[in-house]
Amino acid sequence: MAREKKRRNSGRRSPLAAAVLIGVGLLLTGGVYAGASAAMAATNDTTQQSSNLTAEDGKKLFQANCATCHGLDMQGTESGPSLYGVGELAVEFQVSTGRMPLAAQGPQAQIKPPQMTEAQAQAIAAYVQSMAPGPKYPSAETIDGKGDVANGAELFRINCAMCHNVAGAGGALTEGKYAPPLTSTSALHMYAAMVTGPQNMPVFSNTNLNLNEKRDIISYLLFLQENKSPGGFGLGDLGPVSEGLFIWIFGIGTLIAVTVWITAKSN
CATH class of the missing domain: 1.10.760.10 (Cytochrome c-like domain)
Structure with missing residues (x-):
């Protein structure tokens, strides 16, 4: 019994050690x-x-x-x-x-x-x-995204889609130049590009596109950013090119696979 009591006493921690641990913890917490x-x-x-x-x-x-x-x-x-x-x-x-x-x-x-x-x-x-x-800088109303989206889409197709793609996905130009994608461009920078004509982009004055028309185009692009590929897979937003490739690979490929399966079945 005495030996067991001695072992228990030797395993107990000193009250000083507990105080030191608390102090170190407080110092670390205070430092952090x-x-x-x-x-x-x-x-x-x-x-x-x-x-x-x-x-x-x-x-x-x-x-x-x-x-x-x-x-x-x-x-x-x-x-x-x-x-x-x-x-x-x-x-x-x-x-x-x-x-x-x-x-x-x-x-x-x-x-x-x-x-x-x-x-x-x-x-x-x-x-x-x-x-x-x-x-x-434009007024807050011009870039608020609350214009006529349908009219903006038509104006964009007429004035911008030949370079930026109808979905605003961008496109290649001549001599290593390109029209950047508009999928993440802010409303302010959309307006700035139309007014200042950076790089190869023409300047759209109020004679070409008035403020309301610029607002409509911005609203259309913001609508596209919020509603990506509403009709299904975007396929790179390249139009007939990617769609034709998809049909050729998967459509024709499926027909060939079905033909081979029917032939093998009949044999």
Whole structure:
């Protein structure tokens, strides 16, 4: 009995050890909390600072990232065109989609992850607008997606489908150029493309398409984004090409398989 009691006593933990464990746990918890709080505070500070950018901040960003090609006075150089008259809408479109700053010369600027935040893009746009006024941001109503979808679909087929495909899936052009897909393009950038005519796209002035018609086209494209392939499989949205290939492979293939099966059955 004495030996068993001694073993039990030797297996018990000291009250000091429990206090040490509790203290270590509290220190770890406090350290993690303090680190998380500091990170959140830094993120909030960065967000607040970036959201308060002005045209003067845009000037500094422009000089650091854009002036090499477009010139300090936006007059253009051998590497980039003049920005006089492009306005804030074109600048926001090019910078926010990652097309600018340009990574390398090519048939056209590639869409890539943007190098600047939206606030920085808007600051550069504000600076360019103050120095070289041009097309401005549209009203909220123009890009609200509540226009006439049916009319927008007809206008899109007449004016845009030859390059962007009737389903907005994009398409190849000449000399290595292409019309980008519109399956994830924002309403603002749809409007900006129609007004500023980036890359090979023509400019649609109010004489070609008035504001209501632009609104209808945007509404149609937003409808397509929300209702992908309502008729069934999209098959790449390539129209008769993919549909004919599907019918040839599976339709003719099925007929051949049935013919072989009937022949084997009769033999």
